[in-house]
Amino acid sequence: MRVLISGASVAGPALAYWLTRYGFEVTVVERAPALRKTGGHAVDLFRPALDIAERMGVLDRIQEMKTGTERLTMYTEGHERPVVVELRRMMAGVSDRHAEIMRDDLSEIFFDATRDDAEYVFGDSITAISGDGEVTFERGQARRFDLVVGADGLHSNVRRLVFGPESDFSTWIGAYLAVVSVPNFLGLDATVEGLSGVGRMAALYGAARLPDARALFMFRPAEPIDYHYRDVERQKDLLREHFADFGWHVPRLLAELDTTPAFYFDSITQLRLDSWSRGRVTLVGDAGYCPGPAVGGSTSLAVVGAYVLAGELAAAGGDPARAFPAYEAEIGEYVRRSRSFAVSAARKLVPGSPGGLWALRAAAGLIGLMPAGVTRAVSKLGARGVRLHDEIALKDYTAHEVRTAARP
Numbered sequence: 001m002r003v004l005i006s007g008a009s010v011a012g013p014a015l016a017y018w019l020t021r022y023g024f025e026v027t028v029v030e031r032a033p034a035l036r037k038t039g040g041h042a043v044d045l046f047r048p049a050l051d052i053a054e055r056m057g058v059l060d061r062i063q064e065m066k067t068g069t070e071r072l073t074m075y076t077e078g079h080e081r082p083v084v085v086e087l088r089r090m091m092a093g094v095s096d097r098h099a100e101i102m103r104d105d106l107s108e109i110f111f112d113a114t115r116d117d118a119e120y121v122f123g124d125s126i127t128a129i130s131g132d133g134e135v136t137f138e139r140g141q142a143r144r145f146d147l148v149v150g151a152d153g154l155h156s157n158v159r160r161l162v163f164g165p166e167s168d169f170s171t172w173i174g175a176y177l178a179v180v181s182v183p184n185f186l187g188l189d190a191t192v193e194g195l196s197g198v199g200r201m202a203a204l205y206g207a208a209r210l211p212d213a214r215a216l217f218m219f220r221p222a223e224p225i226d227y228h229y230r231d232v233e234r235q236k237d238l239l240r241e242h243f244a245d246f247g248w249h250v251p252r253l254l255a256e257l258d259t260t261p262a263f264y265f266d267s268i269t270q271l272r273l274d275s276w277s278r279g280r281v282t283l284v285g286d287a288g289y290c291p292g293p294a295v296g297g298s299t300s301l302a303v304v305g306a307y308v309l310a311g312e313l314a315a316a317g318g319d320p321a322r323a324f325p326a327y328e329a330e331i332g333e334y335v336r337r338s339r340s341f342a343v344s345a346a347r348k349l350v351p352g353s354p355g356g357l358w359a360l361r362a363a364a365g366l367i368g369l370m371p372a373g374v375t376r377a378v379s380k381l382g383a384r385g386v387r388l389h390d391e392i393a394l395k396d397y398t399a400h401e402v403r404t405a406a407r408p
């Protein structure tokens with residue numbers, strides 16, 4: 001059975017891995033000319049995603065490549081002294097198994113685990129998918145597939161072709177974010193440092209493994225901003241505008257915008273589709289159910305989604321009429337909980353009022369003071385939904401495997 005996957009980032013290669021392990025014939029088409037190594041940003045893998053990585057035989061590589069970020073030093077406007085948070089302590093409250101890794105590194109690890117078993121086509125994109133499975137491409141010859149999966153991110157091409165324009169499904173949850181690759185001029189290692197204010201925050205993080213540092217900007221305007229997601233110059237101007245009078249090292253970071261080799265900007269947008277499958281086409285990861293970049297644990301959700309989709313397809317003998325509803329039912333609750341977590345996380349991370357900023361500082365200070373065990377207990381009792389990842393039970397699809405994990 002032939003499956004075409006659009007997108008070779010995290011969800012795409014993870015899905016390719018599991019499908020080939022169940023005996024499907026897989027082609028992955030990626031618009032970028034090669035595996036994207038574009039600076040990237042740090043993402044979190046929580047318990048279920050790490051359990052899946054372990055079953056894939058790639059856990060050791062993930063552990064080797066993890067960023068090891070340990071400390072957050074956060075200044076808040078109006079206070080001279082920063083709050084210092086031990087991140088390991090904080091993450092212990094969220095999940096009892098966690099690794100932070102650069103998105104590009106994770107993508108490469110998943111790609112390496114599948115490159116011998118799946119066909120990868122770079123520098124191309126799907127232009128049409130017909131009801132009988134004929135797929136046409138911008139460059140390559142038309143080909144026929146039994147199933148097509150969009151793993152092509154928040155601005156998914158497959159979703160647009162099959163379900164309609166993004167604006168029909170996206171809800172802005174109140175903020176924008178940018179990531180800029182800059183020289184590590186503060187010499188940061190395993191540390192994040194930054195400044196929070198009302199409606200905006202800027203931070204810089206570095207890790208021994210990274211040749212440079214990454215600046216992260218988040219801001220909350222009163223209204224959504226009108227811009228095109230590929231108009232980089234306008235996006236840089238928006239950052240300059242919103243952070244013009246912000247303190248700390250922000251003027252230096254803004255100066256780097258002219259020469260940065262890697263710039264990422266997006267709205268913190270949530271996708272809300274009631275169903276993300278139609279006929280022989282389905283979606284996985286951010287393409288189908290992005291809870292909001294940087295606030296909703298979407299990487300773990302993408303890895304779990306890929307694992308479940310492949311497993312349900314194997315269990316249904318490749319029949320999409322049975323497999324797709326089973327896939328959606330299996331991860332539906334995880335998707336809904338990630339969405340509500342992301343809405344509240346976006347509000348708390350970039351507070352829109354002085355009271356919200358005070359609460360953020362107080363919460364960060366508390367984490368710094370409490371022993372890890374207490375942080376974990378409090379998060380279990382208090383903030384609802386914080387441990388949503390660890391509460392996911394992974395189904396076992398081992399019976400459908402036709403090959404086992406290749407050990408690295």
Ligand SMILES: Cc1cc2nc3c(=O)[nH]c(=O)nc-3n(C[C@H](O)[C@H](O)[C@H](O)COP(=O)(O)OP(=O)(O)OC[C@H]3O[C@@H](n4cnc5c(N)ncnc54)[C@H](O)[C@@H]3O)c2cc1C
Nearest residue numbers: 007009010011031043044152153157285286294297298299
């Ligand atoms: C700044 C930032 C910080 C983040 N921080 C976190 C975090 O801390 N924790 C966390 O869990 N998640 C975080 N995320 C989200 C995380 O990066 C994504 O949720 C995760 O990578 C999901 O991967 P994906 O494969 O579904 O989509 P993506 O990573 O978006 O990949 C989509 C792929 O599809 C390709 N593509 C696009 N269009 C086409 C086309 N027409 N044809 C073929 N290919 C196409 C793209 O080139 C890309 O390779 C963050 C995201 C951002 C932007």
